[in-house]
Amino acid sequence: MSFFARLAFAFAAFFRILFDAELAGRLWRAREIETPKEAPPEAEPEPEKPAPRAEPGEAEQGEERGALMLLSILQREGRLVDFLEQEIASFSDADIGAAARAVHEGARRALHAHTTLEPARDEKEGARVTLPAGFDASTVKLTGNVRGAPPHTGTLKHPGWRAKEIHLPKAVEGHDVHVIAPAEVEL
Amino acid sequence: MSARYVVGIDLGTTHTALAFAPADGGPIEPFSIPQLVAKGNVDARSLLPSFVYFAHESEGAEALPWDASRSFSVGEHARSRGADAPARVISSAKSWLSHTGVDRRAGILPLDAPEDVEKISPVEASFRLLEHVSEAWDHAIAKGDTSLALAEQDVVITVPASFDAGARELTVEAALAAGLDNVTLLEEPQAALYAWTFARGDAWRKELKPHDVVLVIDVGGGTTDFSAIVVVEKDGNLELVRVAVGDHILLGGDNIDLALAHLARNKIEESGVEIDRAQMAALVHACRAQKERMLTQTSLASAPIAVAARGAKLVGGGLRTEISRDEIDRMIEAFFPRISSSDRPQARPRAALTEVGLPYAQDAAMTKHLAQFLSRKSAPHATTASKRTAASFCIPPPSYSTAAS
Numbered sequence: 001m002s003f004f005a006r007l008a009f010a011f012a013a014f015f016r017i018l019f020d021a022e023l024a025g026r027l028w029r030a031r032e033i034e035t036p037k038e039a040p041p042e043a044e045p046e047p048e049k050p051a052p053r054a055e056p057g058e059a060e061q062g063e064e065r066g067a068l069m070l071l072s073i074l075q076r077e078g079r080l081v082d083f084l085e086q087e088i089a090s091f092s093d094a095d096i097g098a099a100a101r102a103v104h105e106g107a108r109r110a111l112h113a114h115t116t117l118e119p120a121r122d123e124k125e126g127a128r129v130t131l132p133a134g135f136d137a138s139t140v141k142l143t144g145n146v147r148g149a150p151p152h153t154g155t156l157k158h159p160g161w162r163a164k165e166i167h168l169p170k171a172v173e174g175h176d177v178h179v180i181a182p183a184e185v186e187l
Numbered sequence: 188m189s190a191r192y193v194v195g196i197d198l199g200t201t202h203t204a205l206a207f208a209p210a211d212g213g214p215i216e217p218f219s220i221p222q223l224v225a226k227g228n229v230d231a232r233s234l235l236p237s238f239v240y241f242a243h244e245s246e247g248a249e250a251l252p253w254d255a256s257r258s259f260s261v262g263e264h265a266r267s268r269g270a271d272a273p274a275r276v277i278s279s280a281k282s283w284l285s286h287t288g289v290d291r292r293a294g295i296l297p298l299d300a301p302e303d304v305e306k307i308s309p310v311e312a313s314f315r316l317l318e319h320v321s322e323a324w325d326h327a328i329a330k331g332d333t334s335l336a337l338a339e340q341d342v343v344i345t346v347p348a349s350f351d352a353g354a355r356e357l358t359v360e361a362a363l364a365a366g367l368d369n370v371t372l373l374e375e376p377q378a379a380l381y382a383w384t385f386a387r388g389d390a391w392r393k394e395l396k397p398h399d400v401v402l403v404i405d406v407g408g409g410t411t412d413f414s415a416i417v418v419v420e421k422d423g424n425l426e427l428v429r430v431a432v433g434d435h436i437l438l439g440g441d442n443i444d445l446a447l448a449h450l451a452r453n454k455i456e457e458s459g460v461e462i463d464r465a466q467m468a469a470l471v472h473a474c475r476a477q478k479e480r481m482l483t484q485t486s487l488a489s490a491p492i493a494v495a496a497r498g499a500k501l502v503g504g505g506l507r508t509e510i511s512r513d514e515i516d517r518m519i520e521a522f523f524p525r526i527s528s529s530d531r532p533q534a535r536p537r538a539a540l541t542e543v544g545l546p547y548a549q550d551a552a553m554t555k556h557l558a559q560f561l562s563r564k565s566a567p568h569a570t571t572a573s574k575r576t577a578a579s580f581c582i583p584p585p586s587y588s589t590a591a592s
Contacts, residue, residue, distance in 0.1 A: 072225070072228075076225060079495065082499045099495070099501045102495050168230075172229055173250070174227075
């Protein structure tokens with residue numbers, strides 16, 4: 001994780017931990033998993049060897065829940081999973097286009113409601129950019145004639161994406177996040 | 188103990204919102220209201236859809252962080268479940284609160300509720316909305332500190348200017364039931380004008396002069412309200428006094444969307460396809476989005492209306508049609524016709540067998556309702572001054588009558 005991403009995350013985490021007791025509890029427990037020297041020696045495997053865990057630790061479970069929650073939102077609001085899971089090879093562009101419009105409208109709205117995304121670089125596509133020494137390699141990736149020492153001058157082919165902010169609904173206790181969308185039976 | 192916050196609640200027909208500021212001055216902040224947004228998902232949103240949904244026993248509890256065993260839900264999930272199962276949801280409780288043709292304390296909602304749903308009154312429905320807002324506030328802000336509880340703050344709730352004394356009393360009653368006994372009612376057009384003067388700063392006093400009449404037009408999703416507010420000079424200060432209010436008209440943007448959806452449905456069904464209830468709802472939603480697009484981007488010649496198939500196969504299964512520029516122009520013309528000031532809304536005779544229902548406007552032409560409002564020479568709505576209503580602003584001075592056009 002790049003420094004700037006960690007900086008943004010640290011700020012977001014500060015407020016979330018302060019106001020969200022449940023998240024704070026989970027992160028506190030996750031913190032203990034990552035400091036092997038505090039773990040009881042007989043239960044913990046050696047820190048260098050990744051232990052085969054029977055189930056994912058708290059932090060991983062949290063990430064999984066977040067990802068499933070996002071999938072669920074994009075399906076509910078934009079039917080993205082329906083779109084991606086369907087075989088589209090046999091359909092005309094017009095048919096796919098019509099479906100893409102519907103997915104775009106709903107999924108975009110949902111994306112904007114839950115995340116704030118921005119380009120990783122501010123310059124316009126096609127602009128000449130100069131990267132100084134020590135530029136952040138996770139924000140910019142070099143392609144083409146990749147050699148030599150910075151400063152590098154090239155053309156911006158894609159401005160990239162950065163998540164400034166993300167906030168997802170909280171799953172209520174007992175809710176199965178693995179059900180991305182319930183089946184519908186009409187009575 | 189004195190209140191820490193001043194809180195404003197907009198108890199709207201379709202959405203409820205809340206904003207607050209420190210009682211001793213400070214910036215106004217909107218409150219993101221935690222609510223069930225989907226089964227098992229709680230999120231804080233700036234708007235709380237004004238819907239109450241009664242869960243079926245198969246659905247389990249509508250669990251919230253502060254109540255794991257609730258049998259009904261309020262908010263976004265209630266709204267979308269209401270679209271799935273319309274007989275189990277109460278929408279527009281506020282319109283029922285002002286409906287003088289029914290017993291507003293009787294358990295009549297939801298109208299066509301199935302047997303397992305215990306019907307509630309319009310007052311109780313309004314109470315459930317305020318109860319949710321209060322619990323959400325206490326959960327997110329007070330967190331056990333009683334001095335921060337919503338019941339301890341100075342609360343202002345907006346009501347339409349057209350609400351009669353009965354509807355206002357019932358609103359206060361619903362607030363009291365929710366634990367809010369420190370409530371002031373504020374009329375919505377007044378609130379809108381305050382927001383305008385607040386945004387203008389002191390400049391508003393140069394823009395308005397004594398005897399100026401401000402016409403406040405509030406065309407919402409489901410309702411339309413007209414008010415006339417006059418600028419009065421009192422002891423050297425400019426004050427705003429509401430002098431006239433129209434009827435609470437059940438006509439709004441939703442009607443335009445419905446009309447467009449019927450137009451689209453007719454076009455689709457010409458090809459022999461039938462549209463079911465859920466697809467009709469999706470059609471209305473699509474027409475709303477395209478209506479807004481066409482009215483904003485006036486160079487568009489047409490807009491596509493697509494309704495997706497209901498199963499998992501999204502591509503190739505939907506229904507498609509379009510709305511042309513001509514069709515939308517004619518639709519807007521139907522709702523906002525150019526008329527003369529003597530035109531009045533048509534009152535169609537009521538059918539012999541009338542079901543209990545909301546008194547929707549008989550004439551969809553909003554300009555005719557406006558013409559009727561502007562023509563009124565009679566005295567404005569009498570309202571009782573009580574300590575619950577914002578003092579001087581609900582009693583019109585006797586020397587003013589409705590502004591003549």
